[in-house]
Amino acid sequence: MRTQVAIVGAGPAGLLLAQLLHLRGIDSVVLEAKSRHYIEHRVRAGVLEHQSVDILNEAGVGARMMREGLLHHGLMLRFSGQVHRIDLTALTGRAVMIYGQQEVVKDLVAARVATGSPLHFEVEDVQPQEFDTDRPRVLFRSGGTQQVLECDYIAGCDGFHGPCRVSISPTELKLFERVYPFAWLGILAETPPASEELIYANHERGFALLSMRSPTVSRLYLQCAPDESLENWPDERIWSELQTRLGSGRDLDLRIGPILQKGVTPMRSFVAEPMRHGRLFLAGDAAHIVPPTGAKGMNLAITDVYLLAEALARHYRDGQDDRLNEYSATCLRRIWKVQRFSWWMTMLLHRFSDDSEFDRRRQLAELDYITSSRVGAQSLAENYVGLPL
Numbered sequence: 001m002r003t004q005v006a007i008v009g010a011g012p013a014g015l016l017l018a019q020l021l022h023l024r025g026i027d028s029v030v031l032e033a034k035s036r037h038y039i040e041h042r043v044r045a046g047v048l049e050h051q052s053v054d055i056l057n058e059a060g061v062g063a064r065m066m067r068e069g070l071l072h073h074g075l076m077l078r079f080s081g082q083v084h085r086i087d088l089t090a091l092t093g094r095a096v097m098i099y100g101q102q103e104v105v106k107d108l109v110a111a112r113v114a115t116g117s118p119l120h121f122e123v124e125d126v127q128p129q130e131f132d133t134d135r136p137r138v139l140f141r142s143g144g145t146q147q148v149l150e151c152d153y154i155a156g157c158d159g160f161h162g163p164c165r166v167s168i169s170p171t172e173l174k175l176f177e178r179v180y181p182f183a184w185l186g187i188l189a190e191t192p193p194a195s196e197e198l199i200y201a202n203h204e205r206g207f208a209l210l211s212m213r214s215p216t217v218s219r220l221y222l223q224c225a226p227d228e229s230l231e232n233w234p235d236e237r238i239w240s241e242l243q244t245r246l247g248s249g250r251d252l253d254l255r256i257g258p259i260l261q262k263g264v265t266p267m268r269s270f271v272a273e274p275m276r277h278g279r280l281f282l283a284g285d286a287a288h289i290v291p292p293t294g295a296k297g298m299n300l301a302i303t304d305v306y307l308l309a310e311a312l313a314r315h316y317r318d319g320q321d322d323r324l325n326e327y328s329a330t331c332l333r334r335i336w337k338v339q340r341f342s343w344w345m346t347m348l349l350h351r352f353s354d355d356s357e358f359d360r361r362r363q364l365a366e367l368d369y370i371t372s373s374r375v376g377a378q379s380l381a382e383n384y385v386g387l388p389l
């Protein structure tokens with residue numbers, strides 16, 4: 001089996017890369033460990049930067065997003081018992097789109113299937129090999145049969161736990177990591193969103209976030225212990241804690257509804273440098289993880305593969321490798337700014353077990369500054385809607 005680009009992983013990064021390459025006349029084969037049903041129902045992120053919206057539209061997969069997605073022009077910050085609006089559009093001229101990651105994945109899978117190009121689900125034992133030579137290849141098993149996929153390039157879009165990054169010699173990688181002493185308990189609930197816009201809450205008892213997926217489905221998160229067991233969180237406790245942290249009664253009409261999905265997300269900042277090793281390119285969560293507070297994970301995956309598709313197109317169309325050579329440095333410059341913002345939002349909104357009274361006052365003063373100074377608000381807004389490519 002032979003292709004131009006072997007893509008490992010069918011998350012937002014791998015699937016979008018396949019579509020962008022297809023539009024540029026470049027062949028690829030996508031290898032995914034899970035089933036189609038599994039990846040289309042994995043509930044994760046939900047906020048798309050304006051630039052991600054443009055890229056998905058340009059890739060021809062934005063029609064349903066434009067119909068069903070919710071365009072948001074502002075967000076709410078809640079602290080000290082009050083809510084303050086950050087007017088994203090007044091501050092930046094931009095907006096963000098609320099559209100679930102699993103919907104993006106469904107649209108991308110449908111587009112891939114329509115091209116008739118290979119997308120193999122439930123493959124096993126994927127091994128990227130010989131990427132430091134001119135003849136890289138990926139070994140894998142499909143339906144019990146061992147396969148060899150020869151290619152020009154390998155795109156490691158296989159997420160944080162995938163095989164691509166770990167196949168690089170540790171001496172060639174520099175890793176940067178910060179693990180936070182808390183996690184998020186996230187639920188998807190069949191209840192109309194209690195607010196038209198997202199609410200990020202800094203509360204004595206910890207962070208909470210109100211988000212949504214549609215006019216009838218809410219997505220809600222609570223800061224919890226990093227090793228939290230879902231058994232400790234019966235539905236009543238989740239609703240009661242959300243009401244306490246987000247405000248209820250006069251402030252907010254948070255209605256209890258059936259919980260469709262529950263999960264705990266660990267919080268981590270992570271970067272692996274560089275993102276290119278010979279003919280292997282890492283993209284998305286395979287190369288970096290951000291804590292979810294800034295809503296950046298899926299957006300970084302989208303911008304990485306946009307740059308990679310452009311770089312590969314320049315190679316195949318013009319015979320020039322300058323963009324491929326610059327890929328890692330170009331991505332990392334932006335990634336570190338997004339890492340900084342995600343870390344900053346996390347530090348601003350969560351409670352730390354060793355918070356001193358000084359830290360607490362400083363955190364509230366920073367929130368007060370952001371919500372009372374145009375310049376303070378503008379910096380948050382500029383990063384939230386997305387920095388330029």
Ligand code: FAD
Pocket residue numbers: 008009010011012013014031032033034039043044045046101123125126157158159160161162163264265283284285286292294295296297298301
């Ligand atoms: P992924 O979506 O992880 O895709 C990688 C793909 O590779 C997967 O389909 C995986 O099955 C496949 N794969 C792995 N190993 C192999 C293998 N051996 N062979 C073949 N395929 C393989 N971000 C936010 O902004 N907000 C959130 O609320 C949020 N919640 C999250 C919750 C969870 C549980 C996780 C894990 C992430 C969350 N994120 C969130 C981050 C965001 O979802 C990711 O940044 C985004 O999915 C990155 O896309 P990706 O394509 O790089 O990686």
Ligand code: DHB
Pocket residue numbers: 044045046047198209211212219292293294295296
């Ligand atoms: C959602 C997730 C986030 O991490 C965030 O910051 C905002 C919204 C969401 O899932 O809707």
